[in-house]
Amino acid sequence: MAKVLMIHPDKCTGCRNCELACSFEHESRFRPGASRVQAYTWEREGMSVPMMCQQCDDAACVKVCPTGAMHRSTTLANLVDWDERVCIRCKMCTVACPFGNARYDAASSSIFKCDTCQGAPECVTFCPNGALEFVDDEQQVRSRKKAYAAKFKEAFQEVS
Amino acid sequence: MFGWTGTTLRVDLTKGTITREATDLELAHDYLGARGMGGKIMIDEVAPDTDALSPANKLIFSPGPLTGTFAPSAGRFEVVTKAPLNNVIAGSNSGGAFGPELKYAGYDALIIEGKAAKPVYLWIKNDEVEIRDASAVWGHTTPDTTDLVRAETDEDAKVACIGPAGEHLSPIANIMNEMHRAAGRSGVGAVMGSKNLKAIAVFGTGAVTVADPDRFKAAVMKARKLIQAHPVGGTGLKAYGTDVLVNILNQTGALPTRNYQDGYFPTADKTGGESLAAKQLVRPKGCFSCIISCGRVTKVDNPAYAGYGEGPEYESAWAFGADCGIDDLDAITKANFLCNEHGIDTISLGSTIACAMELFELGVITAKDTDGVQLTFGNVPAMVEMTRKACTGEGFGAKLAQGSYRLAESYGHPELSMTCKKQETPAYDPRGVQGIGLNYATNNRGGDHVRGYTIAIEVLQNGAVMDPRVTEGKADLDITFQNLTGALDSAGACLFSTFGIGAGELAEMLSAVTGVEYSVDEFMKIGERIWNQERLWNLKQGYTTDDDALPKRLLTEPIKTGPAKGEVNHLDKMLPEYYQLRGWDEKGVPTKAKLKELSLA
Numbered sequence: 001m002a003k004v005l006m007i008h009p010d011k012c013t014g015c016r017n018c019e020l021a022c023s024f025e026h027e028s029r030f031r032p033g034a035s036r037v038q039a040y041t042w043e044r045e046g047m048s049v050p051m052m053c054q055q056c057d058d059a060a061c062v063k064v065c066p067t068g069a070m071h072r073s074t075t076l077a078n079l080v081d082w083d084e085r086v087c088i089r090c091k092m093c094t095v096a097c098p099f100g101n102a103r104y105d106a107a108s109s110s111i112f113k114c115d116t117c118q119g120a121p122e123c124v125t126f127c128p129n130g131a132l133e134f135v136d137d138e139q140q141v142r143s144r145k146k147a148y149a150a151k152f153k154e155a156f157q158e159v160s
Numbered sequence: 161m162f163g164w165t166g167t168t169l170r171v172d173l174t175k176g177t178i179t180r181e182a183t184d185l186e187l188a189h190d191y192l193g194a195r196g197m198g199g200k201i202m203i204d205e206v207a208p209d210t211d212a213l214s215p216a217n218k219l220i221f222s223p224g225p226l227t228g229t230f231a232p233s234a235g236r237f238e239v240v241t242k243a244p245l246n247n248v249i250a251g252s253n254s255g256g257a258f259g260p261e262l263k264y265a266g267y268d269a270l271i272i273e274g275k276a277a278k279p280v281y282l283w284i285k286n287d288e289v290e291i292r293d294a295s296a297v298w299g300h301t302t303p304d305t306t307d308l309v310r311a312e313t314d315e316d317a318k319v320a321c322i323g324p325a326g327e328h329l330s331p332i333a334n335i336m337n338e339m340h341r342a343a344g345r346s347g348v349g350a351v352m353g354s355k356n357l358k359a360i361a362v363f364g365t366g367a368v369t370v371a372d373p374d375r376f377k378a379a380v381m382k383a384r385k386l387i388q389a390h391p392v393g394g395t396g397l398k399a400y401g402t403d404v405l406v407n408i409l410n411q412t413g414a415l416p417t418r419n420y421q422d423g424y425f426p427t428a429d430k431t432g433g434e435s436l437a438a439k440q441l442v443r444p445k446g447c448f449s450c451i452i453s454c455g456r457v458t459k460v461d462n463p464a465y466a467g468y469g470e471g472p473e474y475e476s477a478w479a480f481g482a483d484c485g486i487d488d489l490d491a492i493t494k495a496n497f498l499c500n501e502h503g504i505d506t507i508s509l510g511s512t513i514a515c516a517m518e519l520f521e522l523g524v525i526t527a528k529d530t531d532g533v534q535l536t537f538g539n540v541p542a543m544v545e546m547t548r549k550a551c552t553g554e555g556f557g558a559k560l561a562q563g564s565y566r567l568a569e570s571y572g573h574p575e576l577s578m579t580c581k582k583q584e585t586p587a588y589d590p591r592g593v594q595g596i597g598l599n600y601a602t603n604n605r606g607g608d609h610v611r612g613y614t615i616a617i618e619v620l621q622n623g624a625v626m627d628p629r630v631t632e633g634k635a636d637l638d639i640t641f642q643n644l645t646g647a648l649d650s651a652g653a654c655l656f657s658t659f660g661i662g663a664g665e666l667a668e669m670l671s672a673v674t675g676v677e678y679s680v681d682e683f684m685k686i687g688e689r690i691w692n693q694e695r696l697w698n699l700k701q702g703y704t705t706d707d708d709a710l711p712k713r714l715l716t717e718p719i720k721t722g723p724a725k726g727e728v729n730h731l732d733k734m735l736p737e738y739y740q741l742r743g744w745d746e747k748g749v750p751t752k753a754k755l756k757e758l759s760l761a
Contacts (some may be wrong), residue, residue, distance in 0.1 A: 005527045015446035017255070020230035024373070030229050031367035032264065040316075043339045044303060046445050046457030046470060073233060128388070128451035 002137050004076035007050050008144065012131035014041040016050030021126035025117055027108075033103065036114040037123050037132075048130060052123070053101040053114035054079050059104050059112070061093035068109070070102075070111075078121050078137070082111050132135060161373035163190050163225035163674035169267045169289065171282060173355055174215055174274030174535050178289045184239075189676050190759065193224035193268060194259075195251040196690040201567050203693065206348075206522035208700040212244040212356040213329060213349075215275035220270040221320070223259035224652025228368035229376070231669045232384045232661075234653040235260045235448030239492040243346035245508075245563060246582040247701040248605045249694050250346035251416060254320075254487070255447030255651055258337040261318040264364030267452075276356040283313050284362045294358040298327065301336050301468075301501040302336040305359055313361045321359035322349045323503025328553040329353050331510035331559035336500060340455070340470035341447065346605055354630055371675030379668045382672060384451055385551030387660030392620065397454040397656060402432030402474040402521025405587070406481070407432045412619050412628060413724030414480065418485045418537045418579045419514040423589040426484035430461060431489050433474070440493050445470065452656050458493055458526045465494035465544065472496035475609070478587035479510020480547070484517060485537030490605040495547040502551030509585035513546050514565040515576050516556075524571050531555040539722030564677020578711050581606030581703065590714050590731075592724035593618050594732065595626070596633035598734040601708045602638065610655055612642040622659060633731050635738040646687030689758040691740075698759065705748040708735060 019035035027034050037052040059080050061070045069087035073079035080094075082138045093111060102113040114121075116134070124134045131145065170179045170618040171277070198220040208274040210216045219241045226234040238257025242373065243250035262270060266288050272282075279294040281491075282338065297308045298643030306319040318339035326349030331348030332343045352358075368670055370376050370682045396404055409415040410428040417425040459468045462731055472480070472493055480486060480495040499506045504575045513535075519525045520535040527534060533556070550559025559567055564584055568577040578585055583606030590597025600613030609615065615636050618628040626633060645655060651670055667683040670676075670759075678686075739746060743754035755761035 010443075013444055013446035013450070013455070015450045015453070016448055017230055017451065020449060023367075023369075024230060024377070027367070028373040029367045029369045031365075033365045034367075041338075043306070044468070046340070046442065048445075063708075126448075128232075128384075131452065 003052070003116075003119070003134050004025070004078060004137050004140050005052060005116065006133040006135055006140055007052070007080070008131045008133065009049040011129045012039060012048040012050055014039055014127055015128065017128060018050055018132055025122040034108070034112065036112050051101065053080065053098065053115070054099070055116070060096035060098060064092040064096040066090060066092065076116070079116055080113070081115060082113060084110065087111060098127035132146040142152045161185070162369050163582065163670075164193070164268050164373050165263055165266050165366070165368070166268070167266050168269045169284070170271045170273070171289070171291065173272065173276040173280065173291065173357060174276045176291055178291070187257055188225070188268070191688065191690065192647065192650035192686060193227070193592050194222045194236065194238035194645065194650045194652055195240065195253065196686065197269060197463065198222040198238050198692055199251060199690060201269065201401070202240055202242065202696060206242055206435065208697065211344060212242040212247060212351060215273070215355070217242050217351055217354070219272040219351050219355065219357075220269055221262065222293045222651055223263050225651035225674050226669060228245050228260040228263035229370065229673055230449055231380055231446070231653065231673070232387055233450045233452050233657045234651065235450065236649075236652050236654055237262065238649060238757065239335055239348045241348055241351045243348070243605070244329070244350045245347040247311070247582065249697050250348050252334065252345050252348045253341035253647070254335070254337055254341045254343040255450070255622070256318070256338040256341035257448040258318040258320050258341070258362065259652065260448045262362050262364040263368050264366045265362050265368050266364065272355060272357060272361070275354065276686040279358050281309055281359040281361065282357065284360065285314065286364055286366065297358050300505050303371060306339050309359045309361050314363045317361040317363045319359055319361045321503075322352045323501060324552055325502050325504035325561060326353035328561065330504060330553070331566070332505045332512070332561065334503050334505050334562045340500060342500065342644050343676065345507070345608065349503050349631050350352060359589060363571065370673050372672045376669065376672035379665065379672050381659045382650055382667045383657070383669060386665065388447065389453060390660040392622065393452055393656060393659030397452050397659070400437055401444070401456045403433035403456070403472060403477045405433070405437050405474040406477060406755055407678070409588060411721060412592055412718060413722040413727070414589040414619070414628070415482050416578070416587060416589045417482045419483060419511075419518040419576065420711070421518070421590065421729070423592050423724050425487070425721035427487040430487040431477050431481040431492055440489060447654070450654065451653070452659075454656060455513055460490045460493050464488040464491045467494050467497040467499055470498040471500065473750055474492075475586045476506035478529065479507050479514070480543060483510055483514040483542050484545055486540055488540045490546050490737050491539065491540045495544055498547050500552050502559065504551055507586050508584040509547065509550055511578055512550070512564040512567055513543055515568055516546070516560060517571065517578050519568065524573055529556060539718050574711055577711070579607050580710060581707055583607040585590060585711070588615055589718050589719065589724070590710060590729040591727045594631045594734070595627040595628070595637050596715065597710055597729040597731055598638050599635055601710050601731055601735065602697060602738060604691065611645045612637055613645070613655060614641055616641070616658065620626060629724070631733040635734050635741050638738060639741055642691050643684050643687035646690035648687070649685050650686065662710070673690070685758070689760060692755065692758055692760055697749060699749060704736055708748055
């Protein structure tokens with residue numbers, strides 16, 4: 001069993017508490033630019049979508065890393081971890097990630113990617129809307145699937 | 161330095177100069193930021209007799225020390241300037257993410273002075289600041305301006321701008337940020353327009369630091385729990401938005417109807433938050449760091465009023481709704497969209513249209529004045545058309561865009577303007593709710609609800625219960641709310657956080673962020689200092705105790721129907737006590753002892 005971070009854009013209100021919690025956890029200050037999660041808002045449509053590393057099984061960032069700094073965690077299931085001691089800051093991981101979920105930060109000489117706060121993601125704790133969820137893989141889509149199932153239930157209840 | 165960035169940015173549009181100054185931290189400790197600090201800067205730098213629309217007026221954008229942190233629902237900023245509507249210190253408060261972005265760019269405040277020779281916009285990217293030509297964006301709506309400015313700066317820049325109403329110097333023009341959030345009242349948009357400043361775009365990559373991270377996190381977790389457990393802060397506002405108040409106020413008998421001719425609107429339910437959620441609502445939205453999410457993303461499909469945007473808030477739905485005798489929520493939502501797109505205050509404009517409707521029904525004005533429109537109460541297309549005209553400034557709209565006081569006075573009937581100190585009073589009838597009347601009368605920016613929201617107790621029973629119909633205890637209640645809000649606004653917090661937390665939680669978060677120890681008493685004292693500072697400014701503008709008044713109608717014409725039938729407001733029973741409890745003399749002038757106590761003398 002492994003936990004996965006689930007994103008529910010339909011529930012996101014664009015408040016960016018996730019970004020604040022993430023940067024506070026990693027730097028003890030508020031710097032959204034240091035956040036490993038970004039909630040983008042399209043103002044005309046009033047729609048927001050949080051984006052963060054999905055800890056790919058077959059991760060492009062791990063594949064291209066020449067030193068093994070980007071690696072699958074041996075202690076936590078479903079975590080692509082970054083070892084700052086081994087990393088040479090070649091930034092190939094930031095080039096390889098097709099989602100843009102790893103970036104290099106010059107100020108701190110770090111690669112910013114989600115580390116799930118080592119299994120207790122603060123963004124999830126601080127999201128007031130349930131738009132971010134840290135759930136067992138077996139229940140990964142349960143809330144979404146069940147919400148839709150409930151609509152069918154309503155419909156069938158009426159006709160039966 | 162914690163909470164504050166330590167730097168204030170000054171832009172002189174006449175000279176084209178950009179300078180950085182150290183924020184006066186001693187003052188910041190006493191005035192916090194936003195409304196308090198902005199007001200202090202203005203009083204120190206703007207002569208009282210300055211013409212609000214002259215280059216000598218200043219326009220100050222200031223977030224608070226909590227802004228940019230994850231203190232719940234505390235990402236706000238204030239626009240402070242001398243108000244073109246009524247000469248008071250206009251402090252218009254807005255949410256969104258513009259305030260936090262200013263902090264991340266490195267600034268506690270942005271002071272704009274002078275006047276550009278031609279239309280410009282300001283581009284702030286951390287410490288790179290440029291005044292740029294805005295000739296290509298002048299004339300555009302606020303959403304289009306936002307997109308155009310972003311295309312020239314950064315796609316994620318936060319943009320505050322004026323629409324056509326601000327360009328036309330309407331004294332009820334607002335400043336919109338991120339397309340849908342408004343620094344709405346007292347005509348701050350006209351000051352921006354008078355400076356030929358179309359927009360401000362900000363992009364910041366810095367940080368807001370915290371003195372005691374562990375203490376702050378603990379205080380935030382506690383505050384969040386309290387708000388989330390509150391029936392209004394935790395669930396009500398997200399489900400129905402502020403417009404949930406329509407039915408509540410109507411059931412109280414205090415929903416001003418047809419320009420305050422009545423206090424009850426039988427079909428009000430059609431305009432309430434429940435109806436909005438059932439039809440126009442697309443999804444709730446939150447400002448920066450907000451856990452309440454009262455924002456409404458809305459859509460109107462009805463081809464006559466089609467549109468997409470945000471709102472309406474309760475006060476807007478009331479102004480274009482019950483106050484105009486209208487119960488068509490599609491049309492109300494459309495009027496709200498038009499106001500946001502053109503940058504004009506919904507409360508003042510809706511109330512001004514209601515005033516014009518009464519003038520029309522009395523025969524003071526006719527279709528000749530109104531460009532042929534039968535401007536009667538309940539005429540839905542007329543209301544939307546007049547809103548559009550006021551937004552663009554065409555025909556009779558140019559008169560409406562002056563606000564109800566100037567409109568009614570120009571036709572010899574100032575008594576039909578439902579204003580205090582020339583600013584339109586919002587959606588709570590002082591005849592049905594006594595304490596809010598005292599707040600309107602004494603409020604430093606005139607007709608205003610947010611700076612003395614006694615409704616929280618008198619109607620919503622938030623933490624305490626008080627009969628809305630009695631006058632006893634209301635002076636004390638008003639003062640408490642006015643002082644609390646002075647400090648809360650200046651910290652960068654949202655008024656709605658008080659649906660869950662109070663001065664205790666705010667003072668604790670503020671102490672943990674800034675490293676300056678604020679007790680509850682000190683926090684409230686800051687609010688009192690700010691209130692008195694604003695009062696002193698008003699006295700210099702020539703306002704006297706005679707202006708601590710309500711429209712005569714509210715004192716002499718009883719509500720005709722509904723639960724508060726027969727009621728009038730008894731301001732005279734509350735005002736002397738208010739002065740006394742404030743430590744002011746019988747003419748409403750703060751005593752020397754009071755000013756000394758507040759370090760204002």
